[in-house]
Amino acid sequence: MANIKPVTWTETPSSEYPLVERSLHPTGSTVAIGDVAFGGDSFVMIAGPCAVESRDQMDASAALVTKFGARVLRGGAFKPRTSPYSFQGMGFEGIELLQGASRKHGMPFVTEVMSISQVKELEPHVDAFQVGTRNMHNFDLLRALGETGKPVLLKRGFGATLREWLLACEYVAQGGNSQIILCERGIRSFSPETRFTLDLAGAIWAKQETHLPVIVDPSHATGLPQLVGPLVAAAAAAGLDGAMIELHPTPDDALSDGDQALTPQQFEVLMTTLRPIVEAVGRKL
């Protein structure tokens, strides 16, 4: 058992969130994915399909994303699925397709990392690591990401309190990496009409308590495309820093979560409706 490192027991610091609390940067910090800054004067849209499926799909997706004004591409190559019998993602090959589409269309991308064994391999290839809702409490993964130089988009666990979410940031930040973007993606509640319950108040609370940028993911939160546009507008009006949504060139063909993806037409309407609201709060898209 020689290579299991002894665990360091740090003394409780004076503050509960000593590395991410708001008082460290009272006006907020910015975190950049590639050349796109979160937490500054832009409300940033991240868009793309749930899962990487093919070169054509990623190329068409990236073209749509950039055409209507979103600035970061998303797509899953490693998919944490509830059932081992569901599509698990394209893995390595998917990362290459993401990278290709990203470079061709001149926009950075973010993709999920599922395991510490992937961190070192993925680091040179990705613009940002996404930690999914099921891994928010995977403390070893959080620590491993804290030792990288790439930003971390940290989704809230669907069963996690707000305090637990901020403490997950501390696990990342302890390694020296404070480039963290928080993403509220819906919590479990008793109401079955939406897949999860988007805790917008919780996202605002997190923004007020920490210096980190905070965004929302209304696609996963609700599972209902018709709610995505109004919720993105709401997040912009509330002063949050961006939104992450799912779109698909042809949702009916999607291998994963096609029901919740926006069509190109819905995405265009969303972006058109969003612009004046973003401007009303003194920011730009």
Add this chain to the structure above:
Amino acid sequence: MANIKPVTWTETPSSEYPLVERSLHPTGSTVAIGDVAFGGDSFVMIAGPCAVESRDQMDASAALVTKFGARVLRGGAFKPRTSPYSFQGMGFEGIELLQGASRKHGMPFVTEVMSISQVKELEPHVDAFQVGTRNMHNFDLLRALGETGKPVLLKRGFGATLREWLLACEYVAQGGNSQIILCERGIRSFSPETRFTLDLAGAIWAKQETHLPVIVDPSHATGLPQLVGPLVAAAAAAGLDGAMIELHPTPDDALSDGDQALTPQQFEVLMTTLRPIVEAVGRKL
């Protein structure tokens, strides 16, 4: 038992919400409290203290409400309190104070009705009945309100699904009164940092499923004044029809829920910040 009326068993109609479903009024219906229309081209603010406490407090509150552009006064005279040992409201006398402040400042008011025994007495005096979260499932009260001619502001039960909320509307509408304004006020969830979890997505869903106006109450939903302004802005951007908030001329003196009431200064900031967002979605305050 002669005066217990036999219960009528209506056959299941073809639609689940035959009286309030969206298809009846595809562009939405408007409901007026006094001369203030909800569901039209205005985003309407309802404001006032949690509880009516004195003539001076109501006069000062109404002056603040109207000064900064809110259009409907709120205040509780009958307070449904978790503990029988908490302040239960001023009752009859509180209604008189509300009515006085309302008339003096030229704005309608809404107040909570707790019991069918109060309905007939209150009807001539109030501009609208509020059904509180604990009474959303009080079907006899809903039926009694359906037989009045005054609008009903129906808060969602904090343990109620969206479907149950819409079916509560059906109970009211069955009596012939479809002047219903829905109010999302937070549901119970596991996260303790906010008092309840404001289900903004659920409010938008209700707006899409019914023809009724839908508003939010972020004061009760969160219990945290610093979250109220951003959430009102969010509701406006999302296309909802208004918000109901708590303010108090001097929150530290409040007999009920003082912690969550906005100060006059906070209320002014809220209204100033809100205006450009309301205009960005093509409406007015």
Add this chain to the structure above:
Amino acid sequence: MANIKPVTWTETPSSEYPLVERSLHPTGSTVAIGDVAFGGDSFVMIAGPCAVESRDQMDASAALVTKFGARVLRGGAFKPRTSPYSFQGMGFEGIELLQGASRKHGMPFVTEVMSISQVKELEPHVDAFQVGTRNMHNFDLLRALGETGKPVLLKRGFGATLREWLLACEYVAQGGNSQIILCERGIRSFSPETRFTLDLAGAIWAKQETHLPVIVDPSHATGLPQLVGPLVAAAAAAGLDGAMIELHPTPDDALSDGDQALTPQQFEVLMTTLRPIVEAVGRKL
């Protein structure tokens, strides 16, 4: 508004639950429905159909209930249904059928009261009032029941905290009636496999905090007949005072909640399995 009584504002007492807290009766109090005592040396089974449907159905139900050793009959005549378009119960006529079956088979019965307008009419006819989960927060109803001389079976609101449940008891007890039996019937949670989540730990907590008898209703809590027997056994082993279950002579014909009712055969197995467990904790059925 003359007959709206001024609300009394009682000063906060030294204890949170001054009338029901355990310290008043450290060994627990007993509450009798008819001649059947809850909270003493028996674990009491209440059984019957969800809704009263006909004289034959009630006669057959009461015969089953008593044959296998349950001691109190249940049945709903006034049904609080989520939709106004569902069967609402037989009303007055149902009470007469309940009373008839109860007298014929020599066992007391409990039935739900939905509204203060029914309290005075029902009081002479019923052996106990049941307050349903949707009315736990109907404070005027609780107060009205506190002024009667009949025991109150108070179900926990499916969205109510334990503290709120105990404070609902205080509303009843304030009127002078401390004959209260608490019934845990499942709370709302995110897990869809069972209808609600039976909070057995919460029921035990309530038993430890108050001097009142506490029972469970696993039929409504789970909606799954195959879970009812094990949960009744669990309640008995945990030291609770009884259980309330649904059975139907012919569940497939039930007008309400037939899916969750036990068949006569399932009920017989339940009672047979239960007996040694009840004896193992030093009680009798």
Add this chain to the structure above:
Amino acid sequence: MANIKPVTWTETPSSEYPLVERSLHPTGSTVAIGDVAFGGDSFVMIAGPCAVESRDQMDASAALVTKFGARVLRGGAFKPRTSPYSFQGMGFEGIELLQGASRKHGMPFVTEVMSISQVKELEPHVDAFQVGTRNMHNFDLLRALGETGKPVLLKRGFGATLREWLLACEYVAQGGNSQIILCERGIRSFSPETRFTLDLAGAIWAKQETHLPVIVDPSHATGLPQLVGPLVAAAAAAGLDGAMIELHPTPDDALSDGDQALTPQQFEVLMTTLRPIVEAVGRKL
């Protein structure tokens, strides 16, 4: 990225839980930790401290565990803590102390594994791997454990549905290891009086749906020692296969979760009370 293995996409099988569903072993399978079988004719108690703290503490704990009739020792060496500033466990050294106490007192032990990097190192030393609630969705860890030859005690995620819990078993079983014991340890709900809400009905449901043994952990579920005994008794009466509880020779000195640990006296009462209930359901301790 050469050593990131391509992900295999298995076709959806005919059943949802093809490896753990009940129909495979209609009378249930047994899983042994050391020489102690779960799922057979014994109701098995696992007991010990939350965290391994010292040789003396483990020796005293193991002596207590065996003295009063529990058969498996527990203790955490790697502790997944919400805050990185809390005690993280003794790591490697803790495993040695566990193993020492286990061998000295002649009983097997189970301990938590937090990360795939620990699996191979721990395998020769532990009698069973525990997967904690925060790792139930750590699919790579589940797969890695599926390739070992040691039993896996799989706790339910506190935000996981029952279906998700059973699918987590499929992840383990896919690797060839079906020695899985399910442990319900409380889910998140809105009620703050207990730390979590023990879903006993869910545990029974899992027992009926799968062929695997199912136990409960009332110490973590409630955080209240006075609820632990009644809930263990409830689990036994409901036909579940065991319980896992926390005890500490001197709870006031515990480094982690001391508030919820039973004292030696409380543990003795629990075991004495439990025995007749276990016998009443035809099993032994």
